Amino acid sequence: xxxxxxxxxxxxxxxxxxxxxxxxxxxxxxxxxxxxxxxxxxxxxxxxxxxxxxxxxxxxxxxxxxxxxxxxxxxxxxxxxxxxxxxxxxxxxxxxxxxxxxxxxxxxxxxxxxxxxxxxxxxxxxxxxxxxxxxxxxxxxxxxxxxxxxxxxxxxxxxxxxxxxxxxxxxxxxxxxxxxxxxxxxxxxxxxxxxxxxxxxxxxxxxxxxxxxxxxxxxxxxxxxxxxxx
DNA sequence: GCCAACGTTGGC
DNA sequence: GCCAACGTTGGC
Numbered sequence: 001x002x003x004x005x006x007x008x009x010x011x012x013x014x015x016x017x018x019x020x021x022x023x024x025x026x027x028x029x030x031x032x033x034x035x036x037x038x039x040x041x042x043x044x045x046x047x048x049x050x051x052x053x054x055x056x057x058x059x060x061x062x063x064x065x066x067x068x069x070x071x072x073x074x075x076x077x078x079x080x081x082x083x084x085x086x087x088x089x090x091x092x093x094x095x096x097x098x099x100x101x102x103x104x105x106x107x108x109x110x111x112x113x114x115x116x117x118x119x120x121x122x123x124x125x126x127x128x129x130x131x132x133x134x135x136x137x138x139x140x141x142x143x144x145x146x147x148x149x150x151x152x153x154x155x156x157x158x159x160x161x162x163x164x165x166x167x168x169x170x171x172x173x174x175x176x177x178x179x180x181x182x183x184x185x186x187x188x189x190x191x192x193x194x195x196x197x198x199x200x201x202x203x204x205x206x207x208x209x210x211x212x213x214x215x216x217x218x219x220x221x222x223x224x225x226x227x228x229x230x
Numbered sequence: 231g232c233c234a235a236c237g238t239t240g241g242c
Numbered sequence: 243g244c245c246a247a248c249g250t251t252g253g254c
Contacts, residue, residue, distance in 0.1 A: 061251095061252090096250095097237090117252060117253090118251075118252050118253080122252080122254095201236095202251080203236065203237080205251085
């Protein structure tokens with residue numbers, strides 16, 4: 001297991017959620033279908049979880065600039081991932097249920113954008129690949145780790161992580177401001193980024209992208225920046 | 231450094 | 243189960 005890495009997400013978060021799974025989805029919904037439906041005979045797939053939606057692409061946020069949390073630098077930019085052995089690292093420290101659940105849905109081989117957050121210039125810096133599917137995040141049991149979670153028990157670990165491998169930098173940096181312009185435009189006139197999680201669920205550190213969103217964003221690499229020089 | 235948005239906690 | 247208080251995220 002690769003060295004340390006920093007995943008955005010919550011800091012201390014000693015949260016204690018329910019015991020295990022499912023947490024509400026941001027927008028509240030989810031609960032609607034609720035509880036126990038007794039399917040008599042027809043198993044009508046619940047309208048609620050179209051079974052884990054088949055997301056195929058992701059966006060993972062991490063901070064590329066130094067910032068100290070309890071004396072520990074949380075900096076972990078794409079260059080830091082690239083510098084690890086085999087250019088691979090574990091995405092530990094995620095302490096938000098929605099983000100965790102998305103990680104649990106990741107499949108080996110899927111691609112994700114590496115997004116730089118909480119920094120001078122936020123945006124997409126490169127591409128990474130999921131190389132190991134969700135497994136126990138050991139940092140939840142490490143009292144010295146900033147992401148230690150006293151409420152998580154060894155026999156029922158609360159948090160998961162995946163391993164990711166550096167693929168390449170995007171041909172040019174895709175800034176948040178540029179993405180936002182497309183988002184606003186698409187929201188007004190229609191277009192692939194109209195519901196992009198980066199804007200509709202801005203605080204999520206692990207986000208899903210539809211193929212349309214992913215393809216559109218990646219396509220920006222070959223276009224001139226929309227934004228007047230930074 | 232400010233602060234809006236929003237997730238989490240805990241009283242009731 | 244509601245909801246106010248609180249804490250965190252992350253852009254600006």
